[in-house]
Amino acid sequence: MPASAVPVNLAEKFAQFSDLWSQKKVAVVNDYEVKLAKLKGEFVWHTHEDTDELFLVVSGRLIIQLRDGDVTLEPGELFVVPRGVEHCPVAEEETAILLLEPAGTMNTGDAGGPMTKAAENLG
Protein backbone atom coordinates (compact mmCIF):
# COMPACT_ATOMS: atom_id res chain seq x y z
CA MET A 1 0.00 0.00 0.00
CA PRO A 2 1.47 3.40 -0.91
CA ALA A 3 2.15 5.78 1.94
CA SER A 4 -0.59 8.06 0.70
CA ALA A 5 -3.23 5.33 0.90
CA VAL A 6 -4.28 6.19 4.43
CA PRO A 7 -7.81 7.31 5.24
CA VAL A 8 -8.52 10.70 6.78
CA ASN A 9 -10.10 10.20 10.18
CA LEU A 10 -12.18 13.30 10.84
CA ALA A 11 -12.16 12.97 14.64
CA GLU A 12 -8.37 12.64 14.66
CA LYS A 13 -7.99 15.67 12.42
CA PHE A 14 -10.30 17.79 14.55
CA ALA A 15 -8.22 16.79 17.61
CA GLN A 16 -5.14 18.29 15.96
CA PHE A 17 -6.25 21.91 16.18
CA SER A 18 -8.22 24.23 18.38
CA ASP A 19 -8.08 27.63 16.71
CA LEU A 20 -11.43 28.99 15.60
CA TRP A 21 -12.40 30.22 12.12
CA SER A 22 -9.28 28.71 10.58
CA GLN A 23 -9.78 26.28 7.71
CA LYS A 24 -7.58 23.18 7.65
CA LYS A 25 -7.12 21.29 4.39
CA VAL A 26 -7.45 17.53 4.80
CA ALA A 27 -8.12 16.25 1.28
CA VAL A 28 -8.08 17.28 -2.35
CA VAL A 29 -10.51 16.13 -5.05
CA ASN A 30 -9.24 17.39 -8.39
CA ASP A 31 -9.24 21.17 -7.93
CA TYR A 32 -11.52 21.12 -4.91
CA GLU A 33 -10.48 21.05 -1.27
CA VAL A 34 -12.05 19.37 1.73
CA LYS A 35 -11.40 21.55 4.75
CA LEU A 36 -12.23 21.33 8.44
CA ALA A 37 -12.94 24.22 10.79
CA LYS A 38 -14.06 24.92 14.32
CA LEU A 39 -16.43 27.81 14.76
CA LYS A 40 -17.83 29.71 17.70
CA GLY A 41 -19.53 33.06 17.60
CA GLU A 42 -20.44 35.02 14.52
CA PHE A 43 -18.40 35.30 11.31
CA VAL A 44 -18.78 38.14 8.80
CA TRP A 45 -21.39 38.61 6.11
CA HIS A 46 -19.83 37.75 2.76
CA THR A 47 -20.48 36.37 -0.68
CA HIS A 48 -18.58 34.00 -2.95
CA GLU A 49 -19.47 35.34 -6.38
CA ASP A 50 -17.86 32.50 -8.29
CA THR A 51 -18.61 29.36 -6.34
CA ASP A 52 -21.08 27.39 -4.30
CA GLU A 53 -19.90 26.40 -0.82
CA LEU A 54 -20.79 23.20 1.02
CA PHE A 55 -21.08 23.06 4.82
CA LEU A 56 -21.43 19.74 6.68
CA VAL A 57 -21.80 19.87 10.46
CA VAL A 58 -19.89 17.15 12.32
CA SER A 59 -20.59 18.32 15.87
CA GLY A 60 -22.29 21.30 17.48
CA ARG A 61 -24.84 23.39 15.65
CA LEU A 62 -24.37 25.89 12.84
CA ILE A 63 -26.72 28.64 11.80
CA ILE A 64 -26.09 29.97 8.32
CA GLN A 65 -27.72 33.35 8.23
CA LEU A 66 -29.02 34.37 4.82
CA ARG A 67 -30.57 37.73 4.04
CA ASP A 68 -33.98 36.11 3.77
CA GLY A 69 -33.76 33.72 6.69
CA ASP A 70 -31.60 31.28 8.63
CA VAL A 71 -30.65 27.69 7.88
CA THR A 72 -29.85 25.63 10.97
CA LEU A 73 -27.59 22.62 10.63
CA GLU A 74 -27.34 19.87 13.21
CA PRO A 75 -24.66 17.14 13.11
CA GLY A 76 -25.05 14.99 10.00
CA GLU A 77 -26.67 17.80 8.06
CA LEU A 78 -25.23 19.63 5.07
CA PHE A 79 -26.16 22.72 3.13
CA VAL A 80 -24.83 24.33 -0.02
CA VAL A 81 -24.78 28.11 -0.11
CA PRO A 82 -25.21 28.99 -3.79
CA ARG A 83 -22.73 31.30 -5.44
CA GLY A 84 -23.68 34.93 -5.13
CA VAL A 85 -25.79 34.42 -2.00
CA GLU A 86 -24.68 36.53 0.93
CA HIS A 87 -24.32 34.55 4.14
CA CYS A 88 -22.95 34.75 7.65
CA PRO A 89 -22.27 31.64 9.74
CA VAL A 90 -22.87 31.76 13.47
CA ALA A 91 -22.45 29.11 16.16
CA GLU A 92 -23.55 29.52 19.75
CA GLU A 93 -21.52 26.54 20.93
CA GLU A 94 -18.23 25.37 19.46
CA THR A 95 -19.09 23.65 16.22
CA ALA A 96 -16.99 21.42 13.97
CA ILE A 97 -17.66 21.53 10.26
CA LEU A 98 -16.41 20.11 6.99
CA LEU A 99 -16.27 22.47 4.02
CA LEU A 100 -15.99 21.73 0.34
CA GLU A 101 -15.19 24.30 -2.31
CA PRO A 102 -12.67 25.01 -5.06
CA ALA A 103 -9.04 25.34 -3.99
CA GLY A 104 -8.15 28.93 -3.23
CA THR A 105 -11.62 30.02 -2.13
CA MET A 106 -11.10 32.61 0.60
CA ASN A 107 -13.07 32.30 3.81
CA THR A 108 -14.42 35.85 3.76
CA GLY A 109 -15.22 35.90 0.06
CA ASP A 110 -15.77 39.45 -1.18
CA ALA A 111 -15.85 40.95 2.31
CA GLY A 112 -12.20 40.79 3.35
CA GLY A 113 -11.40 42.21 6.78
CA PRO A 114 -9.55 40.95 9.85
CA MET A 115 -11.01 37.42 9.75
CA THR A 116 -9.66 36.76 6.26
CA LYS A 117 -7.32 33.80 6.39
CA ALA A 118 -6.07 31.35 3.80
CA ALA A 119 -6.70 27.68 4.44
CA GLU A 120 -3.81 25.83 6.07
CA ASN A 121 -2.49 22.35 5.58
CA LEU A 122 -3.18 19.95 8.40
CA GLY A 123 -1.09 16.87 9.00
Added chain:
Amino acid sequence: MPASAVPVNLAEKFAQFSDLWSQKKVAVVNDYEVKLAKLKGEFVWHTHEDTDELFLVVSGRLIIQLRDGDVTLEPGELFVVPRGVEHCPVAEEETAILLLEPAGTMNTGDAGGPMTKAAENLG
Protein backbone atom coordinates in the same frame (compact mmCIF):
# COMPACT_ATOMS: atom_id res chain seq x y z
CA MET B 1 -36.44 31.66 3.76
CA PRO B 2 -36.58 30.26 0.21
CA ALA B 3 -37.96 26.76 -0.18
CA SER B 4 -34.55 25.54 -1.25
CA ALA B 5 -32.92 26.70 1.98
CA VAL B 6 -33.42 23.41 3.78
CA PRO B 7 -30.48 21.36 5.03
CA VAL B 8 -29.86 17.84 3.79
CA ASN B 9 -30.13 15.44 6.72
CA LEU B 10 -27.98 12.44 5.82
CA ALA B 11 -29.79 9.99 8.11
CA GLU B 12 -33.16 10.98 6.65
CA LYS B 13 -31.83 10.60 3.12
CA PHE B 14 -30.37 7.17 3.83
CA ALA B 15 -33.75 6.12 5.26
CA GLN B 16 -35.37 6.91 1.92
CA PHE B 17 -33.77 4.07 -0.02
CA SER B 18 -32.56 0.54 0.44
CA ASP B 19 -31.24 -0.55 -2.95
CA LEU B 20 -27.55 -1.38 -2.98
CA TRP B 21 -24.87 0.04 -5.31
CA SER B 22 -27.20 2.80 -6.51
CA GLN B 23 -25.97 6.36 -6.13
CA LYS B 24 -28.49 8.96 -4.97
CA LYS B 25 -27.80 12.63 -5.61
CA VAL B 26 -28.47 14.83 -2.59
CA ALA B 27 -26.56 18.05 -3.30
CA VAL B 28 -24.74 19.90 -6.04
CA VAL B 29 -21.65 22.09 -5.59
CA ASN B 30 -20.99 23.86 -8.86
CA ASP B 31 -20.41 20.97 -11.29
CA TYR B 32 -19.79 18.41 -8.57
CA GLU B 33 -22.37 16.10 -7.01
CA VAL B 34 -22.71 14.79 -3.48
CA LYS B 35 -24.19 11.31 -3.67
CA LEU B 36 -25.19 8.69 -1.12
CA ALA B 37 -25.04 4.94 -1.56
CA LYS B 38 -25.53 1.74 0.38
CA LEU B 39 -23.07 -1.02 -0.36
CA LYS B 40 -22.80 -4.68 0.53
CA GLY B 41 -20.58 -7.24 -1.11
CA GLU B 42 -17.99 -6.56 -3.77
CA PHE B 43 -18.26 -4.07 -6.62
CA VAL B 44 -16.20 -4.32 -9.83
CA TRP B 45 -12.62 -3.26 -10.43
CA HIS B 46 -12.64 -0.01 -12.37
CA THR B 47 -10.80 3.23 -12.98
CA HIS B 48 -11.90 6.82 -13.42
CA GLU B 49 -9.31 8.15 -15.81
CA ASP B 50 -10.42 11.76 -15.59
CA THR B 51 -11.31 12.36 -11.97
CA ASP B 52 -10.49 11.74 -8.35
CA GLU B 53 -13.30 10.21 -6.28
CA LEU B 54 -14.01 10.90 -2.62
CA PHE B 55 -15.52 8.25 -0.32
CA LEU B 56 -16.74 9.11 3.19
CA VAL B 57 -18.10 6.28 5.33
CA VAL B 58 -21.15 7.21 7.40
CA SER B 59 -21.92 3.76 8.82
CA GLY B 60 -20.57 0.25 8.38
CA ARG B 61 -17.09 -0.40 7.05
CA LEU B 62 -15.71 -0.02 3.55
CA ILE B 63 -12.64 -1.62 2.11
CA ILE B 64 -11.33 0.05 -1.01
CA GLN B 65 -9.18 -2.52 -2.72
CA LEU B 66 -6.30 -1.06 -4.71
CA ARG B 67 -3.91 -3.10 -6.81
CA ASP B 68 -1.17 -2.53 -4.27
CA GLY B 69 -3.18 -2.92 -1.08
CA ASP B 70 -6.43 -2.19 0.71
CA VAL B 71 -7.66 0.97 2.40
CA THR B 72 -10.17 0.34 5.18
CA LEU B 73 -12.60 3.10 6.08
CA GLU B 74 -14.55 3.20 9.33
CA PRO B 75 -17.39 5.66 10.01
CA GLY B 76 -16.09 9.23 10.00
CA GLU B 77 -13.22 8.38 7.69
CA LEU B 78 -12.74 9.54 4.12
CA PHE B 79 -10.40 8.62 1.30
CA VAL B 80 -9.80 10.03 -2.15
CA VAL B 81 -9.02 7.53 -4.90
CA PRO B 82 -6.81 9.44 -7.33
CA ARG B 83 -7.74 9.56 -10.99
CA GLY B 84 -6.30 6.69 -12.94
CA VAL B 85 -6.00 4.38 -9.93
CA GLU B 86 -7.85 1.11 -10.32
CA HIS B 87 -10.02 0.26 -7.33
CA CYS B 88 -12.76 -2.08 -6.17
CA PRO B 89 -14.95 -1.27 -3.15
CA VAL B 90 -16.10 -4.12 -0.93
CA ALA B 91 -18.23 -4.13 2.21
CA GLU B 92 -18.80 -7.18 4.37
CA GLU B 93 -21.71 -5.57 6.20
CA GLU B 94 -24.14 -3.05 4.74
CA THR B 95 -22.29 0.22 4.58
CA ALA B 96 -23.55 3.75 3.99
CA ILE B 97 -21.26 6.16 2.19
CA LEU B 98 -21.15 9.68 0.84
CA LEU B 99 -19.45 10.20 -2.52
CA LEU B 100 -18.17 13.36 -4.13
CA GLU B 101 -17.13 13.65 -7.75
CA PRO B 102 -17.93 15.63 -10.89
CA ALA B 103 -21.50 15.39 -12.17
CA GLY B 104 -21.88 12.62 -14.69
CA THR B 105 -19.14 10.39 -13.29
CA MET B 106 -20.30 6.80 -13.88
CA ASN B 107 -20.10 4.34 -11.02
CA THR B 108 -18.17 1.70 -12.93
CA GLY B 109 -15.79 4.13 -14.64
CA ASP B 110 -14.02 2.47 -17.56
CA ALA B 111 -15.22 -1.03 -16.69
CA GLY B 112 -18.88 -0.91 -17.67
CA GLY B 113 -20.84 -4.10 -17.13
CA PRO B 114 -24.10 -5.03 -15.43
CA MET B 115 -23.52 -2.89 -12.31
CA THR B 116 -23.25 0.29 -14.37
CA LYS B 117 -25.94 2.71 -13.28
CA ALA B 118 -26.37 6.46 -13.52
CA ALA B 119 -26.85 8.36 -10.29
CA GLU B 120 -30.49 9.04 -9.41
CA ASN B 121 -32.13 12.02 -7.82
CA LEU B 122 -33.32 11.52 -4.27
CA GLY B 123 -36.05 13.66 -2.74
